Amino acid sequence: MSHAQCNMAATVERGGNTNLSKSMSLQKTLSAASPLVLRIVAECPVTKARACDLILPRSAVSTPVFMPVGTQGTLKGITVDQLEDLGCKICLGNTYHLGMRPGPDLIEKANGLHGFMNWKRNLLTDSGGFQMVSLVELSEVTEEGVKFKSPYDGKEIILSPEKSISIQNSLGSDIMMQLDDVVSSTVTGPRVEEAMHRSVRWLDRCIAANKNPDRQNLFAIIQGGLNAELRKACLNEMTQRDVPGFAIGGLSGGEEKEDFWRMVTLSTDYLPREKPRYLMGVGYAVDLVVCVALGCDMFDCVFPTRTARFGSALVPWGSLQLKQKMYAKDFQPIDPDCQCPTCKRHSRAYLHALFKIDTAAMHHITIHNIAYQFTLMRSVRQSIVEGRFPEFIQTFMRRMFPSRDQYPGWAVDALASVNITLE
Numbered sequence: 001m002s003h004a005q006c007n008m009a010a011t012v013e014r015g016g017n018t019n020l021s022k023s024m025s026l027q028k029t030l031s032a033a034s035p036l037v038l039r040i041v042a043e044c045p046v047t048k049a050r051a052c053d054l055i056l057p058r059s060a061v062s063t064p065v066f067m068p069v070g071t072q073g074t075l076k077g078i079t080v081d082q083l084e085d086l087g088c089k090i091c092l093g094n095t096y097h098l099g100m101r102p103g104p105d106l107i108e109k110a111n112g113l114h115g116f117m118n119w120k121r122n123l124l125t126d127s128g129g130f131q132m133v134s135l136v137e138l139s140e141v142t143e144e145g146v147k148f149k150s151p152y153d154g155k156e157i158i159l160s161p162e163k164s165i166s167i168q169n170s171l172g173s174d175i176m177m178q179l180d181d182v183v184s185s186t187v188t189g190p191r192v193e194e195a196m197h198r199s200v201r202w203l204d205r206c207i208a209a210n211k212n213p214d215r216q217n218l219f220a221i222i223q224g225g226l227n228a229e230l231r232k233a234c235l236n237e238m239t240q241r242d243v244p245g246f247a248i249g250g251l252s253g254g255e256e257k258e259d260f261w262r263m264v265t266l267s268t269d270y271l272p273r274e275k276p277r278y279l280m281g282v283g284y285a286v287d288l289v290v291c292v293a294l295g296c297d298m299f300d301c302v303f304p305t306r307t308a309r310f311g312s313a314l315v316p317w318g319s320l321q322l323k324q325k326m327y328a329k330d331f332q333p334i335d336p337d338c339q340c341p342t343c344k345r346h347s348r349a350y351l352h353a354l355f356k357i358d359t360a361a362m363h364h365i366t367i368h369n370i371a372y373q374f375t376l377m378r379s380v381r382q383s384i385v386e387g388r389f390p391e392f393i394q395t396f397m398r399r400m401f402p403s404r405d406q407y408p409g410w411a412v413d414a415l416a417s418v419n420i421t422l423e
């Protein structure tokens with residue numbers, strides 16, 4: 001499709017002009033109406049991609065958006081001020097870990113997690129359900145909730161839907177996630193159906209338990225594993241609930257990529273157009289671009305911060321392993337085109353040398369990697385708004401992979417499903 005044809009895309013505005021004063025006016029009225037408004041700014045006429053303004057009481061979030069993960073009220077290796085300077089409008093906290101320590105009572109006394117970590121922008125908290133998979137040897141699932149042995153002191157606790165929401169109410173996050181019954185994406189059989197139906201029942205319990213529906217948005221999480229019929233059944237049930245947004249859960253856990261993208265696009269086909277769509281646990285650059293094309297708005301992953309701690313710097317052509325000897329005398333920045341503080345001040349050689357003697361190297365690379373994710377998502381959004389997202393995809397893939405025969409087969413198939421034939 002030509003650039004001119006893309007520019008003919010219908011730009012859908014909810015409530016008229018999307019200028020700053022309009023957004024600020026909307027934010028002032030949120031508490032009287034709804035704690036979340038999704039305004040669709042532009043839609044790609046070729047793919048399912050869209051650019052939206054997700055307006056929350058503290059600030060508007062431009063989507064598509066990547067949300068960094070701050071498990072215990074901080075991103076490892078980066079300060080709140082630095083995160084704010086990079087342009088972050090929303091980041092994550094972990095209900096399970098924060099509920100364990102320092103605990104919801106202490107955080108509530110600090111005016112919630114925002115006050116505790118001195119973060120003035122938006123926060124999303126997960127439900128604690130993911131620990132069913134990551135700490136499976138310490139947990140047991142019943143209809144009441146998830147029984148855990150604390151990894152800190154070995155004490156037994158039960159995380160129920162009501163308890164998860166109670167902790168999140170104390171944390172004061174702008175977006176809360178329901179407690180869902182999470183099974184590994186590689187699990188098949190009756191357990192997947194059991195988890196899907198239980199997630200629906202637990203959603204109703206979470207809705208009933210939310211003490212602050214006027215201030216805190218509760219998102220449902222679509223389950224069903226890799227079974228299309230179970231996914232459809234879950235979508236049908238959960239979309240009957242009037243929740244502010246929906247997440248696509250139970251993926252990015254080691255399943256085949258062909259199965260992954262098919263479940264993603266099936267979900268966005270059935271999710272309501274007027275509500276945000278959050279694909280959980282996705283952070284690789286190719287995955288982000290492809291899943292935007294499949295209709296997702298929000299993403300999170302520990303990948304950019306975790307990989308930084310191993311000396312891996314993200315770049316538009318993949319990554320640089322800065323611990324390798326080949327960078328010892330390389331005085332270029334990580335990415336000559338990057339405007340982040342690390343690339344403006346430090347060379348690959350400096351970071352290579354620093355990595356051997358000081359954890360500050362991880363700090364510098366973390367800043368760069370988060371900046372890379374934000375720049376990527378801003379570029380994706382701009383291309384959608386300007387009607388040239390299909391061209392953006394072509395350019396992105398050509399730069400990421402030296403030759404077309406290196407394109408991942410799953411990405412080729414996924415993009416073909418939304419009318420993009422990679423050149």
